[in-house]
Amino acid sequence: MMAVALAALALLATLWLARISAVLRLRGAARPAGSPPIRTMVVLGSGGHTSEMLSLVGSIDRAKYAPLLYVLARSDSTSLHRVEAAERARARPAEGSQSAAGGPCEVLRVPRSREVAQSYLTSVFTTLYALSTSFAILLRTRPSLLICNGPGTCIPICLAAFALRLLGIKYVTIIYVESVCRVRSLSMSGKIMIHLADKFLVQWPQLASRFPKSTYVGRVC
Amino acid sequence: MAVFVTVGTTQFDLLIQKMLSEEVLDLLSKQGYTTLRLQVGRGSEPLVPTKAPLSIDWYRFKPSLEEDMAGASLLISHAGAGSILEGMRLRSRMIVVVNDALMDNHQTELADELASLGHCLSTTPSGLIVSLRDLQERESEFAPFPPADKEAFPRFLDSHLGLA
Numbered sequence: 001m002m003a004v005a006l007a008a009l010a011l012l013a014t015l016w017l018a019r020i021s022a023v024l025r026l027r028g029a030a031r032p033a034g035s036p037p038i039r040t041m042v043v044l045g046s047g048g049h050t051s052e053m054l055s056l057v058g059s060i061d062r063a064k065y066a067p068l069l070y071v072l073a074r075s076d077s078t079s080l081h082r083v084e085a086a087e088r089a090r091a092r093p094a095e096g097s098q099s100a101a102g103g104p105c106e107v108l109r110v111p112r113s114r115e116v117a118q119s120y121l122t123s124v125f126t127t128l129y130a131l132s133t134s135f136a137i138l139l140r141t142r143p144s145l146l147i148c149n150g151p152g153t154c155i156p157i158c159l160a161a162f163a164l165r166l167l168g169i170k171y172v173t174i175i176y177v178e179s180v181c182r183v184r185s186l187s188m189s190g191k192i193m194i195h196l197a198d199k200f201l202v203q204w205p206q207l208a209s210r211f212p213k214s215t216y217v218g219r220v221c
Numbered sequence: 222m223a224v225f226v227t228v229g230t231t232q233f234d235l236l237i238q239k240m241l242s243e244e245v246l247d248l249l250s251k252q253g254y255t256t257l258r259l260q261v262g263r264g265s266e267p268l269v270p271t272k273a274p275l276s277i278d279w280y281r282f283k284p285s286l287e288e289d290m291a292g293a294s295l296l297i298s299h300a301g302a303g304s305i306l307e308g309m310r311l312r313s314r315m316i317v318v319v320n321d322a323l324m325d326n327h328q329t330e331l332a333d334e335l336a337s338l339g340h341c342l343s344t345t346p347s348g349l350i351v352s353l354r355d356l357q358e359r360e361s362e363f364a365p366f367p368p369a370d371k372e373a374f375p376r377f378l379d380s381h382l383g384l385a
Contacts, residue, residue, distance in 0.1 A: 036384055047230075048303050059371045064384055145382065173382065177374075181302035183330040199381055201374075204334070218373035 023166055027198045034144055037066035041143035041172075043154040044072040044079045052179060053149050054086050055221040062090075062103030069141050073153050074109045083107060108137055113156055127156065134160040142170055149177045150189035158196050177201045180219060186211065223256045224249060225293035227286055229301040232264035236299065236318050239346045241267060241277070248350065250274035252357050258289060287311070295356070300328040300343075305335065309366035315341040316352050339364045 042057055044050045050072075057068065072079045090102030113127040134156040146161050148154035154176075161172040176197035178190045183204045186194065194200045200214045208216035226240050237259055239245060249257065259279035261267055269277050283289070287307070290296055296313035298304045299320060308315045317332040329343075336343035340363055344352040379385040 038382065038384075048301070051303060055369070056374050060375045060378060064379070145378075175378070175381070179302065180306070180369075181328060181331040183334040185327065185330065187327070199377075201377070215377075217377045218370040219367075220374040220377075221369050 019166060023162075024195075027196075036064040038064060038145050039067065039069070039141070039143040040065040040145045040147065041069040041071060041138075041141065041157070043146070043148035043157055044070055044076070044083060045149060045151050045153050046073065046076045046079055048179065048181070049149050049151060050076075050079045050082060052177070052221045053147070054082060056147065056149075056177060058086065058090075059221075062101060065103075065145070067104035067106060069143055070105060070107045071110055071137070071153075071157060072107065073112045075112060076153075080107065106141075108141070110134055110137065110153070110157070113152055130156040131159060135163060138164055138172070139169070143172060144170075146172050146174045147177070148174070148193070149179060150187050150193070152189060155189060155192060158193060162196055173198050175199050175201070177220065178203065178207070178214070180204075180221065182207060184210070222254045222294045223258065223292060224254050224295045224297065225258050225260070225289045226297045227260045227290065227304055228262040228264060228299045229304045230262055230282075231299060231301065232262050233299050233318075233320055234261075234264045235320070235322065235346045236297075236349075237261050237264055237267050239349055240297070241270060243270070244350060245353070246270070246273050246275065248353055252353070254295065258293070260286060260289070297349075300326070300332045302328065302331055305331060305341075309335070309340060310368065312363075312365050314356070314363060316349070316356060317341050317343045318349060319343060319345050321345045335366065338366075340366045 042053060044053050070083050087102055087105055110133050111126065111130050113123065113130040118126070138160050146158065148158060158174055161174055164170045164172055174197045176190070176193040178187065178201065180203045182190065182202065184207065194211060194213050201220065202208050202211065202214045202216055203219045205216050208214050226236065228236065240257065240259060255275050257275055257277045259267060261279055261281055267279050269279065290308060290313055291311050294314060296308050296315040298308055298315060298317050300317050305317055317336070319326065319329045319332055332343040335341050342352045342356060
């Protein structure tokens with residue numbers, strides 16, 4: 001009896017490992033995310049990350065990528081004001097303005113896994129909390145595309161998106177864009193995301209040649 | 222001729238103190254600058270010398286620094302990406318000062334790269350005097366930094382997702 005149970009467990013573990021490696025190997029292959037509009041989730045990481053992300057989002061065609069689901073940390077009120085201002089500007093472009101048309105969007109708030117100066121012990125629990133919140137948000141909103149650029153805020157969301165894919169619930173294409181200030185080395189979140197993202201964009205050619213898994217298509221923001 | 226110093230949303234007292242040192246003020250005045258404006262962010266209140274060879278004022282924050290940055294003949298900036306790229310966009314004559322007191326300062330990457338490409342000078346507070354002299358002796362203008370390619374990201378997304 002024991003032996004059967006053990007064998008079953010071993011089989012299950014092997015199957016899961018095979019699944020994880022298959023899913024990891026499948027990353028990066030161009031795949032249609034269904035027909036447009038594509039439900040798109042955008043993670044705003046605060047400060048300079050938010051600036052770069054709003055600039056990226058400002059360049060995409062909102063008829064193809066809709067609705068936009070902005071995710072930001074509950075404590076990050078600055079990013080909230082900035083995204084509201086950016087969306088207002090797109091909804092009612094000033095006369096003669098070149099800015100592209102806006103589209104439907106929604107703002108979702110998540111807890112931070114770790115606030116500055118928080119202890120490592122309590123951050124274990126806050127990380128688990130952030131992970132489960134992220135998973136619930138993804139299950140509810142079901143984006144097909146996830147765009148992020150660090151820092152830590154995006155990790156729980158990306159892990160949850162990856163879990164959704166492992167479980168066969170939804171294939172969420174993950175695009176990570178490394179900051180323009182990274183010229184020779186990857187950021188902390190970049191070092192994790194280069195293994196998880198479908199496409200990992202860098203903005204300097206010398207960084208792309210150092211990291212063969214990354215893609216360089218120019219300085220994008 | 223105006224000099225504008227910006228530390229963004231951070232604090233960089235070492236740079237502000239250096240700017241207000243007799244040595245730097247004398248050099249700036251000799252080089253023909255007449256005003257010095259400091260944006261000091263969250264730093265401590267600067268000690269402005271009463272008898273300075275040029276007129277000096279300072280503030281902590283403004284909603285937009287664009288006017289002060291664009292109006293200056295010389296921009297001295299901390300190494301934050303936002304400030305550096307804003308200076309690049311405005312084609313400022315710029316010295317980027319890296320805060321070498323910070324641990325693991327990845328921001329030197331961008332400053333050093335742009336300096337090596339001839340878009341600005343990059344230094345530390347202790348090297349500021351040398352950079353100010355170098356800048357004065359420079360024969361050519363800085364090369365303008367090309368703006369970001371706004372079409373690249375949407376083009377990449379469309380093709381990756383099969384929407385092209």
